[in-house]
Amino acid sequence: MDQVWRDWGDVLLAVAACLPLLVLVTAGLARLRRDAPAGEAWRRSIAEVGAVAGTLPWVWMILTPRDAPRQVHLVPLRDLADLLTAPPATAVVQVVGNLLVFAALGFFAPVRFTALASIRRLFLLGAAGSLLVESLQYVQDLGRVSSVDDVLLNATGAALAGLLSHRWWARPSASVRPAAVSTTRPV
Template structure:
């Protein structure tokens, strides 16, 4: 765990330092979009950005790729950093999975949350490979990232948006006639 703090402590500190910025952004957006939408938007960005910073930080040059499901996961079981690897991968898109179905009714379904987490993870793993930043791109990371988004989404189910809840920016202002 000490090695993890040494490697990523600056990201954690930057994320903590960004909390006031996130609060100001949420306050500013709430005036335009409503509090619920603003908190979800800011939470998705600020909850995911530190993980993306870690994932896309170069570790040298080169690239490696694993497209065989569960191969990396089984190899990591004997590693002393297994909890960090599994836990970290589950948390990468957890904020997205938790808040997206609260924010937008279309995403308020487990399969859509899972597919969104998988699509976002595929984009990140593809970037790691294409940019050759010394990272290992793996289908197992995609699986864990997507499952993490799904589990977080399931935890947020009591607050999911309903299809009859139009986002505030799609509604008319008081005193204005509604559009057909």
């Protein structure tokens, strides 16, 4: 964990320093939505700020250059299999870190955008975002590994986080919906 702090401490401090600003931005967005009901204005604002603020630090970390040659790993599950022989701390940091990259996006996107309200769509959203980031790592020659396993883990993280927020975006089932009101008069 000391290595994580050495590598990413500046990102973590920047995120902590920005938290008050994020609260102000969220409140400002909610206030600008005067035409929406108060609860809905706050819901949308929290979802937008949460998705962006929860994803950008991870993208910052992923796109930070390293002093190493760039690599491409296109064989699915090979990197994950290699983690089985890695030290446990390395495996945990790699797997959990990759699951968290698009987790905030997966958690908040369906709350804000009903078109994304399915686990399959969240997986595809996470995969598309991850494919973009992995491609940028390679094209910009950042000394990082562009891996298909990272795409799979990032997409899985988005889908799993979507499951955690499911109660805020799922549509009620037919059994929960109110009964239809009869328009006929009793005789």
